[in-house]
Amino acid sequence: MLSCKEIVSGASDYKDKNLSWRGALGYRMHLLMCHHCRKFFRQFVSAIGVASTVATTFASDSQVEEVVGAVVETVAASET
Numbered sequence: 001m002l003s004c005k006e007i008v009s010g011a012s013d014y015k016d017k018n019l020s021w022r023g024a025l026g027y028r029m030h031l032l033m034c035h036h037c038r039k040f041f042r043q044f045v046s047a048i049g050v051a052s053t054v055a056t057t058f059a060s061d062s063q064v065e066e067v068v069g070a071v072v073e074t075v076a077a078s079e080t
């Protein structure tokens, strides 16, 4: 059976299906048996999902102008 350390180091390959069928089977068996690694892998996949969403989400020019305008108004109001 794979060690917990091997599960951590192989998480990306398992998620991306880059393991051999034997490697993937060993990985899956460990996840079935080890609560800690199941939890780690769930969080790993979740973190990648969040990171990819953040990396591809950009504010439009109008959204940037709206936020900058609100900041300028807030600063101006606090100075009076």
Ligand SMILES: [Zn+2]
Residues within 6 Å of the ligand: 003, 004, 007, 030, 034, 035, 036, 037
């Ligand atoms: Zn484990």
